[in-house]
Amino acid sequence: MKKMPKALKDYTPLELRHLIRKGDYSGQTSGLAAGYTQANLVIIPRELAYDFLLFTQRNPAPCPVLEVSDVGSRKLKDFGTDVDLANDFPKYRIYRKGEVAEETTSIADFWRKDLISFLLGCSFSFEAELITAGIEVRNITQHTNVPMFNTNIPLKEAGIFHGNMVVSMRPIPEEQVIKAVKVTAAMPRVHGAPIQIGNPERIGIKNLQKPDYGEAVAIKPGEVPVFWPCGVTPQNVIMQIKTDFVITHAPGHMLVTDIKNSELKY
Amino acid sequence: MKKMPKALKDYTPLELRHLIRKGDYSGQTSGLAAGYTQANLVIIPRELAYDFLLFTQRNPAPCPVLEVSDVGSRKLKDFGTDVDLANDFPKYRIYRKGEVAEETTSIADFWRKDLISFLLGCSFSFEAELITAGIEVRNITQHTNVPMFNTNIPLKEAGIFHGNMVVSMRPIPEEQVIKAVKVTAAMPRVHGAPIQIGNPERIGIKNLQKPDYGEAVAIKPGEVPVFWPCGVTPQNVIMQIKTDFVITHAPGHMLVTDIKNSELKY
Incomplete structure (x- = not known):
């Protein structure tokens, strides 16, 4: 053979x-070394x-x-x-x-x-755990980057560093939201629990189909948009x-x- | 009246x-503002x-x-x-x-x-939670300071700061050890879970009745010495x-x- x-x-x-x-791979790392x-x-x-x-x-x-x-x-x-x-x-x-x-x-x-x-x-770390827990991660199913949004949630300042938090959004079936909170809350070293559930306007997000970074995902009937603190935050602060x-x-x-x-x- | x-x-x-x-109280704070x-x-x-x-x-x-x-x-x-x-x-x-x-x-x-x-x-914070969980904290019962020990557990260095960890010890009835781990593990911002259970020599402690700081406590039959990371560590490093x-x-x-x-x- x-x-x-x-x-x-x-x-x-x-x-x-x-x-x-060695320079033999320069692509994305999503899904590698599961x-x-x-x-x-x-x-x-x-x-x-x-x-x-x-x-x-x-x-x-x-x-x-x-x-x-x-x-x-x-x-x-x-x-x-x-x-x-x-x-x-x-x-x-x-x-x-x-x-x-x-x-x-x-x-x-x-x-x-x-x-x-x-x-x-x-968040790659907690997405893997969500899937293991039987929760679909829409951006992975769709093979797109997760949608990310600027918010009105102020960060705590330190010296020159200040700004607002960036969040990522994943639509979760209403009956799985509590499980999604539990799974991610157990992983504080990779962003931890969500920061908002179901009310994008409360954190200054106008249109879920127009993310500030990444790509939009479908939100199906019975699904709730759930928002997690996002690792793009420090890069965004550095740019600003x-x-x-x-x-x-x-x-x-x-x-x-x-x-x-x-x-x-x- | x-x-x-x-x-x-x-x-x-x-x-x-x-x-x-105002200068009207300069005593210890243990037990205050429970x-x-x-x-x-x-x-x-x-x-x-x-x-x-x-x-x-x-x-x-x-x-x-x-x-x-x-x-x-x-x-x-x-x-x-x-x-x-x-x-x-x-x-x-x-x-x-x-x-x-x-x-x-x-x-x-x-x-x-x-x-x-x-x-x-x-550790005042987790001692209060241990007592709430029905676990006796010997140093509180005895009205003495908790016994603390130098160990051979190396700290991770950062610039000029280096040294070994200091631990505090509380004797816990064998059947309550798991509960004590669970209660304190839930409080990582106040030292969290124990670092050693039942084997003082493993971490370089020779004599439990001769603590390096604080005062010795009685260890009764059926009790296991449990060791937690201790807040004296940074002061000890600074002195050294x-x-x-x-x-x-x-x-x-x-x-x-x-x-x-x-x-x-x-």
């Missing part, structure tokens, strides 16, 4: 990171790091910190032992003065000794306050870590 | 803070604040941050609206080069514009690494906040 090439979804986290590091935690990235210079870390401490629901690197280090200690933060995300965005200056598959040439990497929890130099992952292009989602549960 | 003076235990948190602020969260204090200069905040982020069990003040501010936003951090603890300790230089009931004269206050969760200038509360002399223990539950 002919040996079939290994399917991407069967790669271990380490194999995936090596593939990405069961393993994926992480958002914010890299900022040391001079802004105290304010940003305090900002995450004051706003843990939209900005749940999984791990912070040492200053200048491209390695992690807890979420992966063989990690190169400058190459192991499939795609990065370089922000200058709040604008995306470029996208790249490696930030090795941009690295500086004063950079600190913040790894933040990602126009910090000089920030690097993030490109949306959907996450770090695949060695830690299982189940280890993030309460 | 003659009007009786109000008992201290019936004061609201705000009334207690006003009493303490049901309300009390907080540990670490005040450090801005130049050490990033490393210390990162240290708490990496070691949330012994160092659970409730709130961080703005730089130079003596006020809080979340845990109390009418708070003067320089006067509302009954007693403070000024550390210089890792030594207690003096104890005082006000730090107004020591205040500097570069100081930042870290409020940390305190001999930072130039740090202010803390005096042990047992906590800030009584406006937030109920029940709000800290998972």
Whole structure:
């Protein structure tokens, strides 16, 4: 029998990171290394790091910190032992003065000794748990990005960092809403419980079919829109306050870590 | 009938803070304003604040941050609206080069514009919940301070901050150990679940009757020693690494906040 090439979804986290590091994969990571935690990235210079870390401490629901690197280090200690933060995300965005200056598959040439990497929890982790609990996740069924919205929910300020929360929305059948709250509340390190159920206008959202980021999803009869704090929040804040130099992952292009989602549960 | 003076235990948190602020009470706060969260204090200069905040982020069990003040501010936003951090603890300790230089009931004269206050969760909160759950807390029954021990459990380093964890010990009847784990695990903002059950030597503790801090308690037949991460940890680290200038509360002399223990539950 002919040996079939290994399917991407069967790669271990380490194999995936090596593939990405070599430049042989630069796509989205949704669905890869099922069961393993994926992480958002914010890299900022040391001079802004105290304010940003305090900002995450004051706003843990939209900005749940999984791990912070040492200053200048491209390695992690807890979420992966063989990690190169400058190459192991499939795609990065370089922000200058709040604008995306470029996208790249490696930030090795941009690295500086004063950079600190913040790894933040990602809703991919709780979506997997919702599905395991028998709850359909519409954006996954539709193969689209989750719809995300700006809100009027103020964040707690820390130094230069301030703004309003961004939320993601998933329509949930009314009889499953309580289960959805329970499943996600048990995972505070990946955004935790919803922040609003069923009343978008209350948080300043006018039209559910016109998300500010991502794509709209169908809301069927008997379904309730449920809103969770979203990891786009810190990137949105960074764009709005126009910090000089920030690097993030490109949306959907996450770090695949060695830690299982189940280890993030309460 | 003659009007009786109000008992201290019936004061609201705000009334207690006003009493303490005026200098009319400088004793321990154990048992006061029952049901309300009390907080540990670490005040450090801005130049050490990033490393210390990162240290708490990496070691949330012994160092659970409730709130961080703005730089130079003596006020809080979340845990109390009418708070003067320089006067509302009954007693403070000024550390210089890792030594207690003096104890005082006000730090107004020591205040500097570069100081930042870290409020940390305190085991008083979970002891109250243990008692509510029908579990005796021996140190409270004995009217002594909880026994605390140095361990061989390494903390995660952050900048200059490093060392081993300090734990507190409470003997629990074997048939109540699981309940004690469940009750405290639900309160991660005040140290959370135990870190060791029944095997002190495993974490480097030789003699349970000779605690490194606090006082020994009786362990009765059928009881198991249970060890929790302890809020003395950051003070112990600060003493060991001999930072130039740090202010803390005096042990047992906590800030009584406006937030109920029940709000800290998972």
